[in-house]
Amino acid sequence: MRAYVNGIGALGPGLCGWPATSAVLAGKDCYREKEPAHPAVTILPPNEHRRSSDPVRWAVHVAQEAIAQAKAEPRDLATVFASSCGEAGVLDRICAALATPQRQVSPTLFHQSVHNAAAGYWGIATGCQRSSTALSCYDSSFSCGLVEAAAYLCMDEEPVLLVAYDLPPPPPLFAARPVRAKFAVALTLTYRPGSNSFAVLDIELKDRSLQPPTIMNDRDLEALRLATPAARSLPLLSAIAKGQSTSVCIDYLNQPLLIGVAPWTF
Secondary structure: OEEEEEEEEEEEOOEEOHHHHHHHHOOOOOOOOOOOOOOOOOOOOHHHHHHOOHHHHHHHHHHHHHHHHHOOOHHHOEEEEEOOOOOHHHHHHHHHHHOOOOOOOOHHHHHHOOOOHHHHHHHHHHOOOOOEEEEOOHHHHHHHHHHHHHHHHHHHOOOEEEEEEEOOOOOOHHHHOOOOOOEEEEEEEEOOOOOOOOEEEEEEEOOOOOOOOOOOOOHHHHHHHHHOHHHHHHHHHHHHHHOOOEEEEEEEOOEEEEEEEEEOOO
């Protein structure tokens, strides 16, 4: 399956926005781990911004950036939202409420508890009525989201926005699912190249006995890759940032997902 990259959004520890992130991943700047910047979600109406959860804000932040870089109309893009943990913070608050004698759950929390909350807020903010998918596949959530987006491209030949995001769950959920870092990434993908395309991806599932997942050369970036499922995208993002023809391998449900990466000039 082939996909053309037209825009990227990224946010994580020491990685704020695609220009800064690509400079680090290309080796032009040193990686300095620090607390991520607060997501800016200017596209959300004030009421929705106030009600939204942290995962929603992270997802919308990177989606905004990817759309702006691609100069795309958000209403024209189908969406795939991929998250391993989803609304873990909301789930924790609901469970805490149910453990009280009153057992009163806030309607707002109940509204936010669904796994496709970020997709719903994105639809409200943009008015997009295109196809929308929300999925979770444990540590393979990013790669499964990429396969889903690429399959959509091949079937419908329409542009798609892929958003992957994960935040650490609060205790006691953290003990069961120790996601250790915040990270979010978005890719605006098209079936055909356009004037804003800058990379092309060739995506192929390989036999599970072949090559292992690609790791990051930088020790701290590799720690980030392993700390949160959304950051499994880092080897792919690094290959795009370097602007060289290469291939990376990302784990896909214990099966290698091989991605050929090459720069593209329209």
